[in-house]
Amino acid sequence: MAKKRMIQAINETLDSEMAKDPKIVLFGEDVEISLFGDTVGLKDKHGAHRVRNMPISETVMSGMAVGAAAAGYKVVCHMMFGNFMYTGFDSIANQASKLRYMTAGQISLPIVYMSVFGGGRSAAAQHSDAMHPMFMNLGGIKVALPATPADAAGLLRASIHDPNPVVFLQAAGRGGESGEVPDGEVIFELGKAATVHDGDDVTMVAIGAMVRPALRAAKRLAEDGIGVDLIDPRTMVPLDTEAILSSVRRTGRLVVVDEARDLCSAASHVAAVCADQCFEALKAPIKRVTVPDLAMPYSPPLEKALLPNEGSISATVRDLLGKPAGVEA
Amino acid sequence: MTSSGADTNFSNEQMLGFYRDMLRIRRVEEQLGKDSLAGNLPGAVHLYIGQEAVGVGICSQLRDDDWIASNHRGHGHFLAKGGDTKLLVAEVYGRKTGICRGHGGSMHVADFSKGIIGANGIVGAGISITTGAAWAAQLDGNGAVGVAFFGDGAANQGVLCEALNVSTLWKLPVIFVCENNGFSEFSPYSTVTSGSIADRAKPYGAAHETIDGNDLIEVWQCAARAIRRARDGKGPTLIEARTYRHSGHVVGEHTFLSGTYRSEEEVEQKKAGDPIPAFAKRILEAGQASQADLDRIDAEITAEVAEAVAFAEESPYPDPADQGAGYMFA
Numbered sequence: 001m002a003k004k005r006m007i008q009a010i011n012e013t014l015d016s017e018m019a020k021d022p023k024i025v026l027f028g029e030d031v032e033i034s035l036f037g038d039t040v041g042l043k044d045k046h047g048a049h050r051v052r053n054m055p056i057s058e059t060v061m062s063g064m065a066v067g068a069a070a071a072g073y074k075v076v077c078h079m080m081f082g083n084f085m086y087t088g089f090d091s092i093a094n095q096a097s098k099l100r101y102m103t104a105g106q107i108s109l110p111i112v113y114m115s116v117f118g119g120g121r122s123a124a125a126q127h128s129d130a131m132h133p134m135f136m137n138l139g140g141i142k143v144a145l146p147a148t149p150a151d152a153a154g155l156l157r158a159s160i161h162d163p164n165p166v167v168f169l170q171a172a173g174r175g176g177e178s179g180e181v182p183d184g185e186v187i188f189e190l191g192k193a194a195t196v197h198d199g200d201d202v203t204m205v206a207i208g209a210m211v212r213p214a215l216r217a218a219k220r221l222a223e224d225g226i227g228v229d230l231i232d233p234r235t236m237v238p239l240d241t242e243a244i245l246s247s248v249r250r251t252g253r254l255v256v257v258d259e260a261r262d263l264c265s266a267a268s269h270v271a272a273v274c275a276d277q278c279f280e281a282l283k284a285p286i287k288r289v290t291v292p293d294l295a296m297p298y299s300p301p302l303e304k305a306l307l308p309n310e311g312s313i314s315a316t317v318r319d320l321l322g323k324p325a326g327v328e329a
Numbered sequence: 330m331t332s333s334g335a336d337t338n339f340s341n342e343q344m345l346g347f348y349r350d351m352l353r354i355r356r357v358e359e360q361l362g363k364d365s366l367a368g369n370l371p372g373a374v375h376l377y378i379g380q381e382a383v384g385v386g387i388c389s390q391l392r393d394d395d396w397i398a399s400n401h402r403g404h405g406h407f408l409a410k411g412g413d414t415k416l417l418v419a420e421v422y423g424r425k426t427g428i429c430r431g432h433g434g435s436m437h438v439a440d441f442s443k444g445i446i447g448a449n450g451i452v453g454a455g456i457s458i459t460t461g462a463a464w465a466a467q468l469d470g471n472g473a474v475g476v477a478f479f480g481d482g483a484a485n486q487g488v489l490c491e492a493l494n495v496s497t498l499w500k501l502p503v504i505f506v507c508e509n510n511g512f513s514e515f516s517p518y519s520t521v522t523s524g525s526i527a528d529r530a531k532p533y534g535a536a537h538e539t540i541d542g543n544d545l546i547e548v549w550q551c552a553a554r555a556i557r558r559a560r561d562g563k564g565p566t567l568i569e570a571r572t573y574r575h576s577g578h579v580v581g582e583h584t585f586l587s588g589t590y591r592s593e594e595e596v597e598q599k600k601a602g603d604p605i606p607a608f609a610k611r612i613l614e615a616g617q618a619s620q621a622d623l624d625r626i627d628a629e630i631t632a633e634v635a636e637a638v639a640f641a642e643e644s645p646y647p648d649p650a651d652q653g654a655g656y657m658f659a
Contacts (some may be wrong), residue, residue, distance in 0.1 A: 025468065049468060050468075052499075054495065055491070055494055055495055055498070057491035057494065057495060059457060059487060059488045059491055060456070060457040060460060060488050060491035060492045060495060061457075061491075062457070063454065063456070063457020063458050063460070063461060063488070064457055064458075064460050064461030064464060064495075065461060066457070066458050066461055067396070067398075067446070067457065067458040067459055067460060067461025067462035067463070067464070067465065067475070068461040068462065068464050068465040068468075069461075070396075070441065070446055070458070070461075070462060070465075071396060071461070071462040071465030071466065071469075072465060072469075073465050073468065075461075090451060090454060091454065091457055091458070094450075094451050094454065095449075095451070095454060095458060099439075099447070100656055100657070100658075100659065101432060101653060101656040101657050102429060102432055102433040102437045102439075102447075103428075103429050103432070103433060103437070103439045103441070103447060103656075104428075104429045104430035104431075104432050104433070104653065104656055105653075105655065105656040105659070106429070106439060106440070106441045106442075107441050108659035139657060140657050140658070142658075163659035164658045164659055
């Protein structure tokens, strides 16, 4: 174990994988100097032909990833901000996610489309979306959402090894956060959830950056005798539904915390799966803690009010259990 | 610039090979057009008739490890690059034996084993994919090239400019082939396109040529220059091959369009530039073959098409119980 920042975990993973496999290439917006620090120094180590800055041309960039992968490379395409993936969406939505199926499995497309995503930094609406639900609905793309530096290392390594396209979304503004990362080549199977806090009263599924405030809430609630079983799904495609269902069957309650807007959020999908598959176990309605259906604002107080936080997460759990704050549990 | 008619002498065998390859596309397309009108095909069919000299003139000098990507009008490119006639026809028929086992259909025929990244239903999509494949070829250092075929409609997608920029900057071995057939779906060129398409390479400093796309030899010579440039590490070429779409955008369009977008007179006049009879005349006048030779080739192709249709008709549809879920993820 060693304490590492998330960008450091990502950087070291890219470095060690590129050192082992000459077929891995990394290209994208400013990957040489690296805006976030996650790809810094890799050009010097692995060569200008394998680590390349792209023009700000997302349409051709996302498609080049498809072509290079089809021609035998393992491609890491850094699109900087998740919102920029909208600009390059055709090749992700129409090509990367579908060409294997449409050609009856003639090819696999090992591509990692990576970017930061989400709010909290006054970057305003065009740099702050949480777009993972949109990718979940494409069908042929895996979706990885690391919550910690360890997640980032383990999920990125698995994403690079995966023969399929993966969208790897790191929480914006969290790159500098530290966390313990296991020594050696940590790898987390895509589709395998982690339980990050144990409890018997309510199951909580927190997605990506929401794991941290959810964990804080779980710890605080535990002090009041409320047991939260907190699950970090790590990937939304594939989704470890068994881990979620077995927890809900035990606790009878579910709260899903998601940074996406409420309408068709990833939380909505988790809620639907549980309503469908373990309705008989539910003692209370399923609750979603999400972002209101508004664009992300610029001004800090406005933005802060929209994002789920420890307070709003705790309040949702307390309401669900009929145990408001300040009342003896 | 236009081609300078370099002195290229083709053997009789080569000339007949070109003729055969063009005629194969023509006869397959005529068959599929007929099948589509008769309601025998599940989906839409976009015919390549009239443009055969472009696909054959270029693909006839590509290797198996060279990549091509195509568009919705992609049967011709598939066949020109060595795709199998039976597997193509069975795919368009939606059968289990098709090249994509009935999962892609007419607009998505692909055979990666032959460097055919495939037809594509998104206008202009092949441009970026081919650019990426060309990057891979450059990294491999094996001299392979990528060729993107697209129409004048796709030339109006911004991705062409993005691809010209990055491929020139990186000196990628890629050739952008715009088959200017006069129409963006149902819109004549002049109503949706300004200037000349080849000129779009100029500001990027990319090589570019405008050629008569109905003249196979001119296409071949231009492609030879572009391929040489690409294999030599000198970067991309944009080729604008002027041709004409004999059929409509899609077979059967007269049944749903409320009006017309081109006159019968125009179509008849342009059909006079049909590349196949012109090429036959060239062969005959040069004494490289007899009419009997050409007739024999036609008979052989006709038999090949009939065999492909029989193969498709005898093939089962894919089993609905097997939805190909295994194809979603490797």
